[in-house]
Amino acid sequence: MHFTRRRRDRIASPLFVALTLLISGGATASCSSDDGDGDGPASDVLDAAADVPSTPSDAGIAPPDVRDAGSIDAAPLPIACATPPCATALVTTLGANVDDRSEGFCALLDDGAIACWGANGAGQLGRGAEAGKSDSSDAERVLGLADVASIDHTCAVTKAGDVWCWGTGPFLQQASGAAVTTERAPVKLDLPPATSVSVGYASACAAVDGGLHCWGSNTNAQLAPHPTPSDDKGFPRAVALPTGAPIRAMVVGTATFALRDDGTLVTWGANPPLGRVSSVFPDPSPGPVALDGFSSVDLAHDNACATAAGIGYCWGAPAVPGKGSTLDRALPEPVVTPEPIVDIATTQTHVIPGLGLKRSRWCAVSTFGDVFCWGLNESGQAGDGTQDYAFHAVRVADLPGPAARVKTTPNATCALLTSGKVFCWGSNYNGQLGNGQTPRRSFVPVEVKLP
Numbered sequence: 001m002h003f004t005r006r007r008r009d010r011i012a013s014p015l016f017v018a019l020t021l022l023i024s025g026g027a028t029a030s031c032s033s034d035d036g037d038g039d040g041p042a043s044d045v046l047d048a049a050a051d052v053p054s055t056p057s058d059a060g061i062a063p064p065d066v067r068d069a070g071s072i073d074a075a076p077l078p079i080a081c082a083t084p085p086c087a088t089a090l091v092t093t094l095g096a097n098v099d100d101r102s103e104g105f106c107a108l109l110d111d112g113a114i115a116c117w118g119a120n121g122a123g124q125l126g127r128g129a130e131a132g133k134s135d136s137s138d139a140e141r142v143l144g145l146a147d148v149a150s151i152d153h154t155c156a157v158t159k160a161g162d163v164w165c166w167g168t169g170p171f172l173q174q175a176s177g178a179a180v181t182t183e184r185a186p187v188k189l190d191l192p193p194a195t196s197v198s199v200g201y202a203s204a205c206a207a208v209d210g211g212l213h214c215w216g217s218n219t220n221a222q223l224a225p226h227p228t229p230s231d232d233k234g235f236p237r238a239v240a241l242p243t244g245a246p247i248r249a250m251v252v253g254t255a256t257f258a259l260r261d262d263g264t265l266v267t268w269g270a271n272p273p274l275g276r277v278s279s280v281f282p283d284p285s286p287g288p289v290a291l292d293g294f295s296s297v298d299l300a301h302d303n304a305c306a307t308a309a310g311i312g313y314c315w316g317a318p319a320v321p322g323k324g325s326t327l328d329r330a331l332p333e334p335v336v337t338p339e340p341i342v343d344i345a346t347t348q349t350h351v352i353p354g355l356g357l358k359r360s361r362w363c364a365v366s367t368f369g370d371v372f373c374w375g376l377n378e379s380g381q382a383g384d385g386t387q388d389y390a391f392h393a394v395r396v397a398d399l400p401g402p403a404a405r406v407k408t409t410p411n412a413t414c415a416l417l418t419s420g421k422v423f424c425w426g427s428n429y430n431g432q433l434g435n436g437q438t439p440r441r442s443f444v445p446v447e448v449k450l451p
Helices: 014-026 057-061 170-176
Strands: 087-092 104-109 114-118 136-141 148-152 155-158 163-168 182-188 194-199 203-208 211-217 233-239 247-252 255-260 265-269 283-288 294-300 303-308 311-316 329-334 341-346 361-366 371-375 390-395 403-408 412-417 422-426 442-447
Touching (some): 087 148, 087 412, 104 148, 148 194, 155 194, 163 194, 247 294, 255 294, 294 341, 341 403, 361 403, 371 412
Parallel strands (some): 194 247
Antiparallel strands (some): 104 114, 114 136, 148 155, 163 182, 194 203, 211 233, 341 361, 361 371, 371 390, 403 412, 412 422, 422 442
16 A cells, blocks of 8 residues: 655644734633533633643644654445435535534435435524424425435435425525525425535536536625625526536535546636635636546535545635634645545634634544544533643544544534434534533533434
8 A cells, every 4th residue: 555645744834823823822612512511501702722722832832742644546435324314315404604603414315315414593403494493313205205316505406307495594585586595494406407416605616418517696606606795695607617527526615616536626716725726816717636546525605625636625714623823824734644545624714803803613434434623622522521622633532443534613523423323423503413401511422312
């Protein structure tokens, strides 16, 4: 097995160290999705001290040696349902808007249904109007959905090619003709038969016969060459892509990414997280990222990550993990992981009020099925049993088996195991753990009770 070594930065940037010392000396605000017992109300104040170390040695001036796994050709481990119910895919839900920090997850079950748990203020759980807005740590099936082939956030594509969505987002008003912008049960969209769908807070796309149809906001030129005001919501229209291989997967945020079967990644929209050199802000013309061999990609509003040849790359508005800098990164930069990785997940940017420092977190699955996380950890969401900020990728402890996929929110993480079981850890304030328990966080993985 051949590994290509990569250089990693061992010294934190002077800017990061200076900001670290400034914050550690004066920041005392507290933030987590729950209090010390995990069952209190969420704080509106972010904890600056939780994002930066309290001593220069912790800041990375002399960090411990972390092995760089290098390059390898690999794919995620296959999922083989052990005992039903079990899951075949895992996604996060979306809140009502980009500032909504409510969190939740959905899983595609082996029988073609979808089960969701967590926040429900925007109807993310798809349980109908009678369920109200109550969050839930009980995983329950989305009303009326069957024979689902794929999911993305709170949208699904059936085996017949029908696209159904629920909750709050651009997909309801523009693509269904609905007069409302929130639906607590799935709504069928007026689209040609699709093979996949991807949605963000302001726009969405579906891969259909003959190409790509996108709709929603054109603020970032994701629908048409000239950006339009944020309140000008566009109905579905064809978006022309350069000639190439079929689309394997899509992700939509402030930019739109299309991953082709040949491993090329085509992007357009806001810059960053466009991930390529462009003189246009935003860039309405789909173009390839200057790397190839991509196997997976994740985009959370303005923050992107992808895997290629066992190496993880991240870019976008937040600082790239492992680089020791608070500066924005517009182009993909490799991250250091102890093992080659085949799947990676990221979260959207959160900014510390008054300081402008950006905070986020990441998780990845290795070729061996191990899960590693780094970044925010005040609710134990990194999974190493501590609340210490994870400056380097730490292995999640106590998973009962190898993982195939991982998804993460700012305060919680869930992994889909190769057995089809789902385990989560971190905050449970919105019911993100799916274990049917009261809002109490867990530093160790707990099993989601799939219906």
